[in-house]
Amino acid sequence: MTIIANRGTTAPTDTPHEIERYPLFDRMVHWGVALTFTYLLLSGMALAYPRLAWLQTWLGGGQTVRAAHPWVGVVFTVGVVLMIVQWARQMRFEPTDREWVHRMRAYTRTGHSGVDVGRYNAGQKGYFWFVVVFSLILFVTGIPLWYPWMLSSGWNQAARLIHHASYLAMLAGFIIHVYMSTVMLPGTMSAMTTGKVTRGWAAWHHPRWLREKEGAGE
Ligand code: HEM
Incomplete structure (x- = not known):
């Protein structure tokens, strides 16, 4: 397929025929992670900031939030581990990422790099590894907050600080990720809803991946 230069900021989305980007299981894992992350985000805010304690009433009450937050954290971590199993191989950095x-x-500025990108660009790979590292930090530092008797109060304070800092980093990453997937790069959301994208979108954002798929007869 010829890639036609497009001076706009969006991918051409009028090309017929869609191709599969994510099978159902990948999408279920992604939305499971997104859902549990959103709960953790809100319940974490409710627990950490007294001014936001009113959020607890929305999330089932103070005691429920305190009890549910760590368990939802465990489910979220399992989801991230499944993401590692699904995607880690494809997220390895390669020379074109530079x-x-x-x-x-x-x-x-334009939503287009002009690089012959494969299934993921360097930004997506960076976000993936960022999520992996910070999710594991959140899990490890969350355990002593769940069972405070495990460590001395000094270590508990350190765990709390690292847990909170990692939470803020993940919040920033989440806002950028959602903005890019919805507003900045039109045509991207369908990858995670129907599992399909247009060939125009693929040619614009991931031309090498499209060639590989077409080469495999899709
Ligand atoms: C609820 C809001 C979210 C929306 C609308 C959203 C949307 C998307 C979309 C459309 C893709 C496919 C991008 C592509 O294939 O080019 C994607 C991929 C991905 N999502 Fe999400 N997502 C959300 C939440 C999350 C959360 C909470 C995490 C992890 C903490 C996450 C981690 C990822 C990762 C690692 C990928 C693959 C790499 C990438 O494309 O950036 N997502 N997301």
Whole structure:
């Protein structure tokens, strides 16, 4: 397929025929992670900031929130482990990723890097590993907060600080991820809803991935 230059900021979405980007299981894991993350985000805010304690009434009451937060954290972590099993191989960095990083400014302006990107660009790979690292930090530091008698109060304070800092980092990453998937890059959401994207979207954002799929007869 010829890639036609497009001076706009969006992918051409009028090409017929969609191709599969995510099978049902991948989407279920992603939305399971998104749902549990949203609960953790809100219940974490309710527990951490007295001014936001009113959120607890929405989430089942103070005692429920305190009891549910760590268990939902366990489910979230299991989801992230499944994401690692599904995607880690495809998220390995490769030499063309360096080129993508050099063109990141152009990418944030136009939504297009001009690099022959495969299934994921360097930004997506970076976000994936960021989620993996910070989710594991949140899990490990969450355990002593769940069972405070395990460690001395000094270590507990350190765990609380790291847990909170990681939570803020994940919040920032989440806002950027949602903005990019919905507003900034039209045509992307269908990848995680119907599991399909248009060939125009794929040619624009992931041309090498599209060639590989077409080469495999899709
Ligand atoms: C609820 C809001 C969310 C929306 C609307 C959303 C949307 C999406 C979409 C459309 C994709 C496919 C992108 C593509 O294939 O090009 C994606 C991928 C991904 N999502 Fe989400 N997502 C959300 C929440 C989350 C959360 C909470 C996490 C993890 C904490 C997460 C982690 C990922 C990862 C690692 C990928 C693969 C790499 C990437 O495309 O960035 N997502 N998401």
